[in-house]
Amino acid sequence: DTAVSQTPKYLVTQMGNDKSIKCEQNLGHDTMYWYKQDSKKFLKIMFSYNNKELIINETVPNRFSPKSPDKAHLNLHINSLELGDSAVYFCASSQKIESYNEQFFGPGTRLTVL
Amino acid sequence: DQQVKQNSPSLSVQEGRISILNCDYTNSMFDYFLWYKKYPAEGPTFLISISSIKDKNEDGRFTVFLNKSAKHLSLHIVPSQPGDSAVYFCAASEYRGGNKLVFGAGTILRVKS
Numbered sequence: 001d002t003a004v005s006q007t008p009k010y011l012v013t014q015m016g017n018d019k020s021i022k023c024e025q026n027l028g029h030d031t032m033y034w035y036k037q038d039s040k041k042f043l044k045i046m047f048s049y050n051n052k053e054l055i056i057n058e059t060v061p062n063r064f065s066p067k068s069p070d071k072a073h074l075n076l077h078i079n080s081l082e083l084g085d086s087a088v089y090f091c092a093s094s095q096k097i098e099s100y101n102e103q104f105f106g107p108g109t110r111l112t113v114l
Numbered sequence: 115d116q117q118v119k120q121n122s123p124s125l126s127v128q129e130g131r132i133s134i135l136n137c138d139y140t141n142s143m144f145d146y147f148l149w150y151k152k153y154p155a156e157g158p159t160f161l162i163s164i165s166s167i168k169d170k171n172e173d174g175r176f177t178v179f180l181n182k183s184a185k186h187l188s189l190h191i192v193p194s195q196p197g198d199s200a201v202y203f204c205a206a207s208e209y210r211g212g213n214k215l216v217f218g219a220g221t222i223l224r225v226k227s
Contacts, residue, residue: 004157031213042116043158043203043217055212090157099146099209100165105157 003027004106006091012112013081021076021109023091031055032074033092033103034066043090049074050097078111086113117141118206120218129227133191137204137218140185144206148215149178149189152201161202162189194225 004025013019025032033056034046048056052068063079078085088108094101119138127133135149145166150158164171164178164187171178177190191198204218 041201041219043205043215045214045216048212048214050212056214058214092157094213097213099207099211099213100163101213102148102160102163103213103215105150105159107155107157 004091004093004104006089006106006109008109009107010110010112012114014114015081015083017081018077018079019081019111020078021089021091021111023074023076023106025072025091025093025104025106027093027095027104029093029095029104030071031094031097031101032068032071033094034074034076035090035092035105037088037090037108039087047074047076048097055097081111081113083113086111115140116218117144118204118216118218120202120204120221122221123219124222124224126224126226127194129196129225130193133189133194133198133223133225135189135191135202135204135221135223137187137189138185139187139206141206141208141216142185143208143211144216145209146207147178147180147187148205148207149176150203150205150217152203152220158203191223194223196225196227199223199225 091106092103148163149161152158201220205215
């Protein structure tokens with residue numbers, strides 16, 4: 001009964017490929033997020049969706065496209081992968097979009113671009 | 115430009131003693147602060163939070179102190195246990211920021227038995 005799950009856990013691919021990471025939450029939350037943890041270990045927000053609507057888009061390259069088919073899912077599609085995309089990507093969810101709402105994180109997807 | 119800074123990359127503490135993890139921030143619009151704990155190969159898990167209208171929040175062995183004038187917060191763990199060994203992230207958000215969390219780089223805590 002995992003609260004926030006991500007697939008795959010590890011992803012190794014070649015430069016130029018297109019890949020997707022899937023995220024699902026079974027908490028009944030309205031809001032979902034994608035964070036990137038880079039080589040310096042900083043966790044930085046990329047996107048947030050509230051009730052399937054894009055709320056935050058943090059100057060992420062157009063090659064990254066989030067898709068929310070429903071409130072429980074927020075997938076991340078990445079086109080034309082580059083070496084610098086190698087990182088750990090975390091999905092998270094919160095009950096509401098407003099501040100003070102605790103965010104629950106998934107286990108992360110380690111993406112390695114060769 | 116790091117708005118949330120954790121200047122100590124690591125901290126080593128003896129079991130039973132107090133662990134103090136520090137965090138500084140630069141954005142005066144931050145009004146909510148959180149600590150997350152992270153084990154290897156897992157996602158961060160929420161530990162404790164504090165609103166800017168308070169200067170202290172306590173939950174069991176964990177206490178967070180906020181000094182707004184110094185733009186500084188700290189997490190105290192008393193007594194420290196080996197299971198507390200993890201990476202601790204400080205995070206902050208603005209009230210009208212859409213629940214966007216800004217994280218520090220983390221501090222690795224090692225509790226020795």
